[in-house]
Amino acid sequence: MSSALVEALRAGLPADAVLTDPDVTSSYAHDMASFCDAGAPAVVVLPRTVEQVQHVMRTATALRVPVVPQGARTGLSGGANASDGCVVVSLVKMDRILEISPVDRIAVVEPGVVNATLSRAVAEHGLAYPPDPSSWEMCTIGGNIGTASGGLCCVKYGVTAEYVLGLDVVLADGRLLRTGRRTAKGVAGYDLTRLFVGSEGSLGIVVRAVLALKPRPPRQLVLAAEFASAAAACDAVCAVMAKGHLPSLLELMDRTTIRAVNSLAHMGLPETTEALLLAAFDTPDPAADLAAVGALCEAAGATQVVPAEDAAESELLLQARRLSLTALEAVKGTTMIDDVCVPRSRLGDLLDGVERIAEKYALTIGVCAHAGDGNTHPTVCFDAADPDESRRARESFDEIMALGLDLGGTITGEHGVGVLKKEWLARELGPVGVEMQRAVKAAFDPHHLLNPGKLF
Numbered sequence: 001m002s003s004a005l006v007e008a009l010r011a012g013l014p015a016d017a018v019l020t021d022p023d024v025t026s027s028y029a030h031d032m033a034s035f036c037d038a039g040a041p042a043v044v045v046l047p048r049t050v051e052q053v054q055h056v057m058r059t060a061t062a063l064r065v066p067v068v069p070q071g072a073r074t075g076l077s078g079g080a081n082a083s084d085g086c087v088v089v090s091l092v093k094m095d096r097i098l099e100i101s102p103v104d105r106i107a108v109v110e111p112g113v114v115n116a117t118l119s120r121a122v123a124e125h126g127l128a129y130p131p132d133p134s135s136w137e138m139c140t141i142g143g144n145i146g147t148a149s150g151g152l153c154c155v156k157y158g159v160t161a162e163y164v165l166g167l168d169v170v171l172a173d174g175r176l177l178r179t180g181r182r183t184a185k186g187v188a189g190y191d192l193t194r195l196f197v198g199s200e201g202s203l204g205i206v207v208r209a210v211l212a213l214k215p216r217p218p219r220q221l222v223l224a225a226e227f228a229s230a231a232a233a234c235d236a237v238c239a240v241m242a243k244g245h246l247p248s249l250l251e252l253m254d255r256t257t258i259r260a261v262n263s264l265a266h267m268g269l270p271e272t273t274e275a276l277l278l279a280a281f282d283t284p285d286p287a288a289d290l291a292a293v294g295a296l297c298e299a300a301g302a303t304q305v306v307p308a309e310d311a312a313e314s315e316l317l318l319q320a321r322r323l324s325l326t327a328l329e330a331v332k333g334t335t336m337i338d339d340v341c342v343p344r345s346r347l348g349d350l351l352d353g354v355e356r357i358a359e360k361y362a363l364t365i366g367v368c369a370h371a372g373d374g375n376t377h378p379t380v381c382f383d384a385a386d387p388d389e390s391r392r393a394r395e396s397f398d399e400i401m402a403l404g405l406d407l408g409g410t411i412t413g414e415h416g417v418g419v420l421k422k423e424w425l426a427r428e429l430g431p432v433g434v435e436m437q438r439a440v441k442a443a444f445d446p447h448h449l450l451n452p453g454k455l456f
């Protein structure tokens with residue numbers, strides 16, 4: 001079977017685009033999530049054209065072989081993990097920016113374009129592609145679409161879904177579907193574009209995307225506010241939002257995260273504080289907006305409010321925030337990263353609950369958060385070689401999701417369901433929700449070949 005598969009794939013792909021050496025293919029087995037099963041791919045293909053992706057899908061459907069689409073494998077839910085005997089389709093070689101139109105304010109890109117590469121390219125035209133996951137120097141637009149990625153600036157500019165106008169998608173049987181538009185408006189038919197955003201490679205393979213761009217905002221200035229408790233920092237977040245401010249980011253790091261970042265990168269963040277809030281404005285007068293937010297932080301109990309002196313200092317603070325997950329991983333070698341998003345008004349309750357859960361399981365759980373969105377990343381740090389600690393890590397990870405649902409939130413704000421949270425999807429959606437989602441899956445992928453074992 002496997003050799004017939006490889007032979008059939010080679011008939012429509014260049015020789016160097018079909019990898020079969022198990023030492024090589026095994027390196028494509030999983031993304032960056034812990035505790036997620038991954039199988040051994042039969043073959044990895046690296047197509048460069050839409051026609052080559054169509055050939056792969058026609059072959060896979062004819063031979064009934066599962067297919068796992070992959071971008072840069074920075075995912076944090078096991079969504080890009082291989083299943084046994086599958087064809088991994090890595091889109092990283094389809095990495096061309098096909099068009100940037102300042103008039104239409106769009107970019108047309110292939111899926112393997114790295115997020116930061118696109119951001120820099122459109123900046124040369126005075127434009128911005130806002131969604132900015134902390135992994136932006138590595139992750140691809142295809143993966144961002146697959147997971148409906150967020151990032152730091154989403155509190156003001158919104159998430160990936162708001163920027164995807166149209167898609168070309170290779171379907172399970174190899175047909176090419178074009179969804180959406182390149183116009184500023186459009187309501188023709190069901191919004192299939194939106195359906196694909198966050199579908200985790202389970203409905204088709206994105207081979208081209210039309211993305212909306214914004215005028216490039218002025219450079220942002222950042223303020224750091226220190227708090228003696230996480231609760232006070234959450235009160236400040238609520239005050240900022242209730243007063244109608246629109247920061248370009250509003251991020252939180254707790255004490256564990258601050259210490260982890262200092263120990264990894266010697267950033268000189270204040271280690272005695274319980275919570276650090278970073279706020280930024282990219283408005284015409286950011287200093288005035290920061291002063292108003294600083295006053296709100298002080299009213300909420302901030303012990304210190306320090307505006308960055310200039311753009312370089314602002315960038316340093318953001319770098320510290322972007323390093324948070326990597327730094328927390330260094331604490332004990334392994335992490336399980338929750339992605340619970342709650343209504344902002346319940347942020348304090350969530351952080352309070354996470355602290356109780358950490359005590360109950362005797363574990364270190366650091367929290368960094370896109371606080372302005374209510375999207376938190378309680379990160380369980382543990383030693384994977386210790387079975388008891390690993391068990392407690394998984395239980396605490398699950399308990400945090402249960403808490404998030406109890407508070408009216410969702411199990412995932414931006415990382416997706418993948419393998420890691422699939423038992424939890426049914427709890428969030430309920431039986432009717434799951435039934436309808438399965439019906440959609442069956443309509444696009446009747447033989448269940450696309451990214452099997454994910455989501456459901």
Ligand SMILES: Cc1cc2nc3c(=O)[nH]c(=O)nc-3n(C[C@H](O)[C@H](O)[C@H](O)COP(=O)(O)OP(=O)(O)OC[C@H]3O[C@@H](n4cnc5c(N)ncnc54)[C@H](O)[C@@H]3O)c2cc1C
Nearest residue numbers: 071072073074075079133134140142143144146150201206
């Ligand atoms: C240090 C670090 C920080 C992070 N910070 C953030 C953050 O701030 N915000 C955030 O949202 N995420 C964050 N992430 C998670 C991750 O980077 C994102 O989920 C990202 O969008 C994944 O992109 P990728 O190219 O690595 O995709 P992959 O991990 O390879 O794939 C992700 C999913 O998309 C599917 N997929 C990939 N390409 C295609 C395609 N062309 N067609 C169809 N399906 C496809 C895959 O099957 C999989 O289900 C972070 C990860 C790390 C390691």
